[in-house]
Amino acid sequence: MSADLGWWGVPLAILAGTLRGSAPFLFVSLGECLTEKSGKINLGLEGSLLMGAMSAYAISYLTGSPWTGVIVAGIAGMALGGIHGWLAQQPRVNDVAVGIAMIIFGSGLAFFLGKPFIQPVAPQLPSIAFGSWSSSPQLESALRVSPLFILGVLIAPLMQWFFRSTRWGLLVRAVGDSPDAARAMGISIFKVRLLSIMVGSALAGVGGAFLSLYYPGSWTERISSGQGLMAVALVIFARWNPMQCLYASLLFGGAQAIGPALQSVGVDAYYYLFNASPYILTLLIMIITCSPKRTLTGVPGALGQTQE
Amino acid sequence: MRTRPPFPLSRRQVLRGLLATSAFGLTVKLGACADSSAGGGGGSADNLVMGFVYVGPRDDYGYNQAHAEGHDHASTLEGVTTVEEANVPETTAVQESIRSMIDLDGASVIFATSFGYFDPHVLALAEEYPDVQFFHCGGLYQEGVHPENVGSYFGYIDEAQYIAGIVAAHASNSKRLGFIAAKPIPQVLRNINSFTLGARSIDPSVTTQVIFTGDWSLPVREAEAANSMADQGVDVLTCHVDSPKVVVETAERRGIFSSGYHANQVDLAPTGYLTGAEWNWAGVYEQYVQMIQEGKTLMNGGIPHLVRGGLQEEFLKLSPYGSAVSEEAKKAADAAKAQIVSGELVIYDGEIKDNQGTVVIENGKKLEQTALELEQMDWLVEGVSGSVG
Numbered sequence: 001m002s003a004d005l006g007w008w009g010v011p012l013a014i015l016a017g018t019l020r021g022s023a024p025f026l027f028v029s030l031g032e033c034l035t036e037k038s039g040k041i042n043l044g045l046e047g048s049l050l051m052g053a054m055s056a057y058a059i060s061y062l063t064g065s066p067w068t069g070v071i072v073a074g075i076a077g078m079a080l081g082g083i084h085g086w087l088a089q090q091p092r093v094n095d096v097a098v099g100i101a102m103i104i105f106g107s108g109l110a111f112f113l114g115k116p117f118i119q120p121v122a123p124q125l126p127s128i129a130f131g132s133w134s135s136s137p138q139l140e141s142a143l144r145v146s147p148l149f150i151l152g153v154l155i156a157p158l159m160q161w162f163f164r165s166t167r168w169g170l171l172v173r174a175v176g177d178s179p180d181a182a183r184a185m186g187i188s189i190f191k192v193r194l195l196s197i198m199v200g201s202a203l204a205g206v207g208g209a210f211l212s213l214y215y216p217g218s219w220t221e222r223i224s225s226g227q228g229l230m231a232v233a234l235v236i237f238a239r240w241n242p243m244q245c246l247y248a249s250l251l252f253g254g255a256q257a258i259g260p261a262l263q264s265v266g267v268d269a270y271y272y273l274f275n276a277s278p279y280i281l282t283l284l285i286m287i288i289t290c291s292p293k294r295t296l297t298g299v300p301g302a303l304g305q306t307q308e
Numbered sequence: 309m310r311t312r313p314p315f316p317l318s319r320r321q322v323l324r325g326l327l328a329t330s331a332f333g334l335t336v337k338l339g340a341c342a343d344s345s346a347g348g349g350g351g352s353a354d355n356l357v358m359g360f361v362y363v364g365p366r367d368d369y370g371y372n373q374a375h376a377e378g379h380d381h382a383s384t385l386e387g388v389t390t391v392e393e394a395n396v397p398e399t400t401a402v403q404e405s406i407r408s409m410i411d412l413d414g415a416s417v418i419f420a421t422s423f424g425y426f427d428p429h430v431l432a433l434a435e436e437y438p439d440v441q442f443f444h445c446g447g448l449y450q451e452g453v454h455p456e457n458v459g460s461y462f463g464y465i466d467e468a469q470y471i472a473g474i475v476a477a478h479a480s481n482s483k484r485l486g487f488i489a490a491k492p493i494p495q496v497l498r499n500i501n502s503f504t505l506g507a508r509s510i511d512p513s514v515t516t517q518v519i520f521t522g523d524w525s526l527p528v529r530e531a532e533a534a535n536s537m538a539d540q541g542v543d544v545l546t547c548h549v550d551s552p553k554v555v556v557e558t559a560e561r562r563g564i565f566s567s568g569y570h571a572n573q574v575d576l577a578p579t580g581y582l583t584g585a586e587w588n589w590a591g592v593y594e595q596y597v598q599m600i601q602e603g604k605t606l607m608n609g610g611i612p613h614l615v616r617g618g619l620q621e622e623f624l625k626l627s628p629y630g631s632a633v634s635e636e637a638k639k640a641a642d643a644a645k646a647q648i649v650s651g652e653l654v655i656y657d658g659e660i661k662d663n664q665g666t667v668v669i670e671n672g673k674k675l676e677q678t679a680l681e682l683e684q685m686d687w688l689v690e691g692v693s694g695s696v697g
Contacts, residue, residue, distance in 0.1 A: 013536045020535075021528060111365075111395070118367045121557075121576060138539040141562060216531035216554045217561075221365055221395075223527050260533035263519040264486075264540045268695040275522050275529070 006265065009138070013261030014254045016142035019149065020215045022253025024049065024224075026152040027207030028231030029238065029245040030159060031077075031200035036235055037163065038196035039176035039302040043099025044084050045204040046228030047106015048077040052208025054114035057219035061122035070125070070148065070209040077205020078198045080106050085197035089190055091307050103229075111221050118219060125213045146214045148206070155203070156246035163242070172196055176300035204228065230278075237282055239298040251285075252278045356417065356600060358382060359409035360392040361402060363422035364525070370551035370570040375421045375445070377571070378589025385597050391415060398424030406433055410440055417600060419593070421445045426460075434458045441606050443596065446495075448683075449613045459606050461592060461615040463623030464677045466502035467648050468585030469546075470655050471626055471641050472567045473506025475583050476544040477514050478637030479565050480507075485516045486542035488533045488555050490524045492696040494685045496548045499569075499585075501689040502655050503546060508691050510640060517542055518694030524550040534558035544582065556581065565632060572627045583641070584627035591622045618677055620649045662687035663694075 028045050035042045052073035060069035084102050088095035128150075131143030163169040174182040175192045182189055211227075212219045234252065238244035259275035267274075317325075366376035372394065383390040391413045393405045402425050409415040418440060420430050426447035434442050434455040442458045449460040476485050485507055489496045504516040517540065519533040526549075534545055534555050546567035547555040553576060559566035560577035568574070568584025596611070604610025617623035626645070629638055647653035656675035662668045668687050669675060675682055688694055 009536065009539050012539060013532070016535060016539075017532055021532065115365070115367070118365060119369070141535070141538070211528075216527045216558065218527070218553055218557055220368060220525075220527060220551055220553060222525040222551075225526055225528060227528070256528060257532045257536070260519050260521070260529060261536045263694070264517060264533070264536035264542075266517075266693055268518070268693070271520055272522055 009265050010258075010261045012138060012142055013257045013264075017257025017261075018250050018254035019142065019145050020253070021256050022249045023146065023149040023152050023210040023214075024207040024227050025231045025234060025249035025252050026149075026156070026246060027210065028204045028228050029234040029249055030152070030155055030242055031203030031207070032232050032235045033200075033238070033240055033242055033245050034159065034172070034203070035197050035200035036240060036303055037176045037300055038172050038193045039179065039300050039305070040085070040088055040193050040197055041095050041099060041232075041304050042081070042084055042088075042102070042197055042200060043096060043229070043232055044080065044102025044106055045201060045232055046224060046226070047103045047110070048080045048201045048204035049208040049211070049224050049228035050107045050110040051076045051080055052205030053212035053223050054110040054117065054208070054219060055205070056209030057122050057212040058114065058117045060124075060213055061117060061120050064123055066123050066125045066213050069122070069213055070206060073205040073209035074202040075205070077208070078202040080205075081198040081201025082194070084201065085194040088197070089193060089307065094306055095304060114219055114221070118221075122213070122219070124217055125210075127214070146210065148210050148214060152207075153246060156242045159242035173300070176302055179302050179305075204231075207231075237286065240300065241298055251281060255281050355389055356387055356597065357389045357391065357413060357415045358417040358419065358597075359406065359413065359415035360390060360419045361396050361405055361409075361421060361425065362392070362394045363396060363398060363424070364394065364550060366392070366394040368551040369553040369556075369573055369576065370549070372421070372550070373571045374587040375419075375589055378587075378593045379419075381590035382593040382597060385594065387601060388597055396422075398422060398429070400429070402429045403433055406430075410437055416440055417596075418442045419445070423447065430458060431455065438607075441600075441611075451613065456613075457606050459611060459613050459615065461596075463587060463592075463621075464616065464618035465585050465587065465624055466498045466655065467618040467677070468624045468626055469499045469569075470502040470506035470648070471645050472546060472583055472585050473503040473508075474510055474641045474644055475629070475633055475637050476503070476546070476565070476567055477507035477510040478634055478640065479582055479632060480514065480544045482541045482543045483511065483514045484540070484542045485514060486534075486537035486545045487516050487518045487692075487694075488530055488537075488545065488547040488549060489518055489520050490549045491522065492520055492686075494683055497685045497688060497696065498682060499548050500692060500694075501685070501687075504689050504691050505655055505660075506644070509644075512691075514691065516692045516694075518688065518692055520694070521549065527554045530554045531558045535562065538562040538564055546584075552584075568627055574627060574630060578631075580632060581627070581630040582633055583629050586625050586627055588622055588625045592617070616678065618648070619645060620651070656682060661690040663690050663692050665690075 055076040056069035056073035059072040060066040088098045127144040127146050129144055131140035134140050171187055171192055175189050179189050211223050234248045238248045255278035258277045259271055262274050263271055360379045362372040362375055364372040367373050379392055391409050396402050396405045406418055423446045426444045430442050430444050434457050444460050446462045447460045487500050507514040521529045531554050544565040545559040552569045552573055556566045556573045556576045560580050565580045565582050566577050567582045574581045599611050654674045658669040658673040659671040660669040
């Protein structure tokens, strides 16, 4: 047990952090990707994340079944998404402003309803032990993977395929790129966007369930610490591409672990800098991948336009 | 294009509305002032209304819960009515909360429990309401500089951390302890140092690994830090963050021991919880109620402006020992506790070196808890790996 890993602890911690910490980013960014592909921005996913975390924890505690909690978290996210989807599509309503209102509403509602659930301990989601072959307890613990994370990893290519090769995916893209053309095709823009926002918000709710039922695995009001908003930004970073959302989320999850891991092996200078490493990495990648010769590829044509 | 006025109300309607609301506000405010001066300012001890403000949720298993438990005890005392508000940020929001406690609920005593409330918020309100007594947790009252209706109270919780360190050293097999701290400020460093000194008084080979997370409440980073330390072979974890819930739960999941802080977290870690350094605000608030009911106030000099205390004054307590604590450890901890209470044992008793090897407290010099040097601590004691920079 007390085997000292030394410097090997850093890559191990980054690996473990990737497997443990990236799921909330992944779910929220996939949800936002779907939402934005349909031409609306939903900043309110931070609220859905908190609401999902709260409702998952509460239901898991009340029923004793964490998986029911996950489902209810999805439904709670969907309900919040429904409000956003309806409001943001009213004439002359700005979706960013509605999104900010939804952050405040969702988190306020979660805090209000979550008061009685801070104290009790709810049953947690099980994990799959991929490291049981190893004799090192550190590796064994690092390779514990939540089935919810695997689900998220599977959703990414599925969504990619959905956008590229299915009729419905085409409809979502059409509504997001050129609403006029979509209307001419006889598609209800309102319904497509409402559904996209609701499904996206449900994914964010499931991400919240991961926070409260797996890692860090408890319900407190500070549980998200802004991860929902960061994930929304990740979508731009990932160029509205679900697979890139996956890579970006893994990068963020792993980078989160750098600061604490370096301090635990005795690198104790500049820890504020190391704690900021996810953001520094993002900036670096943005700088490397940007080019003055082309505009942002993949951005939906009608993103964020308000209807008259 | 639709033609609609840009703003659906006329100027007259807006003016009328503004006048009406301000008139309403004024009458409410003036009416309430009359009430509070009759009830609170009279100094009658028949019904004492006390207001409590917390910065976070009142059941966070941490700092705020400790105060809320104190509040709950105070509210059961005879002749006392309490009002409380949780989740009040350290901005002008706290001024609004306190103002409505005074104006609407008639509070004559305010307990502002978060450090950042003090300057400028409590100080500004104290000048505005000279009849109301403001007690602030942790702030440094300066005679002559600050209004005389402001008082400050705090506990030397590092005494309890010293005892927790003794228990931790007994429980640890790897002789490596972990401390997850929010920021390198004097109060936090003092806890780290006392915890380490306590552990090293049992076994000088024990070391403490510190990880600073950078802020008071970052659950994901706290969990990352706890996991990293468990990977490195640390087998007792303690912390100084707002809510130790995540740290204690993660330690339990990794199968290592934990030592709590602020409040009792034994429910979160039934097998690995050793003990914990807890506040005993119930006792502190009861003492204040007693003094105020005897007619003493800050203004007439009956209540000291600075109230500090440790184990001896019962400002602190230790969580009941967990099932993993050996008899030997209990005996050593109880003995040290008795020595601290009697004043025989001084934690900062020279010679003490910092972890760079420099002597920070010379041989033969004893720093009692009240020593000002301790309130300005900026070093980590020998045996701690980590740096304040």
